[in-house]
Amino acid sequence: MSAPNAFTSMAAGARDTLPMIVGASPFGLIFGSLVAGSGLLPWQGQAMSLAVFAGSSQFIALSLVAGQAGLVVIWLTTFIVNLRHVLYAATLLPDVAHLPARWRWLLGFLLTDESFAVMSGYYRRNPKAPLGHWYFLGSGLSMYLNWQLWTLLGLLFGAAFPGLEKLGLDFAMVATFIAIVVPLLCSVPRLGAALAAGALAYVFQALPYKLGLLAAVAGGVLVGLVLTRWRAGACGLEEAPR
Amino acid sequence: MNLTIMVLGMAVVTFAVKAGMFILGERVAFPPLLREGLSFVPVTVLTAIVVPMVLSPHNAGLELTWRNPQLVAAVAAIAVSLIFRRQLLTIVAALAVFFTWQLGVLG
Numbered sequence: 090m091s092a093p094n095a096f097t098s099m100a101a102g103a104r105d106t107l108p109m110i111v112g113a114s115p116f117g118l119i120f121g122s123l124v125a126g127s128g129l130l131p132w133q134g135q136a137m138s139l140a141v142f143a144g145s146s147q148f149i150a151l152s153l154v155a156g157q158a159g160l161v162v163i164w165l166t167t168f169i170v171n172l173r174h175v176l177y178a179a180t181l182l183p184d185v186a187h188l189p190a191r192w193r194w195l196l197g198f199l200l201t202d203e204s205f206a207v208m209s210g211y212y213r214r215n216p217k218a219p220l221g222h223w224y225f226l227g228s229g230l231s232m233y234l235n236w237q238l239w240t241l242l243g244l245l246f247g248a249a250f251p252g253l254e255k256l257g258l259d260f261a262m263v264a265t266f267i268a269i270v271v272p273l274l275c276s277v278p279r280l281g282a283a284l285a286a287g288a289l290a291y292v293f294q295a296l297p298y299k300l301g302l303l304a305a306v307a308g309g310v311l312v313g314l315v316l317t318r319w320r321a322g323a324c325g326l327e328e329a330p331r
Numbered sequence: 332m333n334l335t336i337m338v339l340g341m342a343v344v345t346f347a348v349k350a351g352m353f354i355l356g357e358r359v360a361f362p363p364l365l366r367e368g369l370s371f372v373p374v375t376v377l378t379a380i381v382v383p384m385v386l387s388p389h390n391a392g393l394e395l396t397w398r399n400p401q402l403v404a405a406v407a408a409i410a411v412s413l414i415f416r417r418q419l420l421t422i423v424a425a426l427a428v429f430f431t432w433q434l435g436v437l438g
Contacts, residue, residue: 108422133334140342143349150341160337167341171348173376178352179361180372186356197350202380209373210418257433260401263384264408264425266377271412271421273374282371283378290379291386302379309375310368317367 098220102207102227109203110235112261116144117236118250120151121243127151131244138240142198142233145299146170169298176306177205184212184221192222199229203262210269282313381405398437404429 093101103110117138124134129151137147146167153163177200185193207228212221274280286309293301352359361369385405387393397403408425415421 108426129334129338133338136335137338137341140338141345143345146341146345150337154334154337160340163337164340164344167344168348171345174345174349175352176369176372176376178349179359180369182352182356182359185353186359188356190354190356193353193356194350197353198346200349200353202376206373206377257388257400257429259384260404260429261422261426263381263401263405264422264429266381267405267408267425268412268418268421270374270377270381271409272416272418279371279374283374286375286379287382290382294383294387294390301383302376305379306372306375309379310371313371313375314364314368 093220095220095223098223099227099230102211102224102229103231104227105211106203106207106228106231108261108265109206110231112259112265113144113203113232114235114239115256115258116148117239118243118247120144120147121240121245122247122250123148123151124244125247127155129154134244135237135240138236141167142236143167143171143174143201144236149298166298169300173202173299173302173306174200174205177202181205181208181212184208184216185225188222196222196225196229199226199233201229201232203232203265204228206266206269210273213273278313278316281316282309285309285312400429400432400437403432 120138121134124131127134129137137150141147141150149166149170150163153166158166178197181200185196188196204225208225211224212218215221218224270283274283286305289308290301290305293304295301296304385399385401386395388399388401394402404425407428408421411424412418412421
């Protein structure tokens with residue numbers, strides 16, 4: 090294998106995000122197709138995808154606009170729905186803190202559930218990778234451009250693709266997340282944390298604004314910490330996964 | 332309400348939430364307990380996203396049945412991952428099982 094450079098690292102980041110790019114596409118299309126009925130102008134819908142770039146909060150904003158919610162309510166809801174990214178950023182921070190400011194602004198803007206999943210796996214396999222930020226950029230930028238494309242297609246032709254959400258393309262995200270998580274469950278605390286989070290997420294799934302997800306993560310982390318103290322000897326992050 | 336202002340405000344809020352921590356960079360120092368807690372974030376958040384999508388894919392209660400393609404394919408994905416420990420193989424196998432089940436078995 091030839092030595093990786095910026096371009097090959099970016100390509101690798103995009104490649105490893107590909108299943109989730111496929112999975113996100115129908116949501117972009119559906120978002121675009123819902124803009125017309127919400128009261129936003131088409132260009133405002135595209136501007137939301139360009140400037141906000143956070144799917145769940147974009148969908149919720151459309152429904153809030155349609156329901157005549159006020160500005161502050163919409164902004165506060167956006168804050169709560171996207172709050173999980175603070176956890177993602179905090180988790181990835183040790184691997185990006187050394188980068189120049191313009192990189193940290195850019196990678197922060199491009200952060201999504203999907204790129205967090207890819208990056209947390211990547212940094213675990215390649216701690217201190219000198220080109221990790223290019224890999225991150227490849228993952229984030231490919232998600233970003235794909236989101237713009239499918240938003241636009243939804244704005245233009247949304248009504249022409251009925252039933253797309255029923256194909257189950259979002260299962261690509263499930264498959265990728267499982268492929269990332271299972272190899273990480275190599276210690277009792279991590280397994281316990283994941284099982285607790287999964288159970289809590291199921292129980293709390295009806296809570297609005299992703300609050301159930303936040304509660305599940307909080308509960309899972311707590312279980313992980315307790316189990317670590319209860320039986321010492323976790324598999325460390327240093328352990329090579331392959 | 333000015334919807335352009337709304338979109339811009341959402342962009343500012345989202346950017347602050349996503350990038351704030353990155354922008355602070357090395358000025359942020361987490362206490363050891365918090366660092367240890369954060370090490371559980373990947374496994375907990377990814378599991379928490381996946382479990383409801385697999386167990387109740389239609390947001391209409393528990394679908395703990397072989398007729399739920401999400402569940403069948405997720406179990407297959409876990410098995411393939413445990414046996415072969417290969418990420419791409421796991422994803423491809425899971426998608427193959429999912430679409431075979433959805434289109435072929437249940438068709």
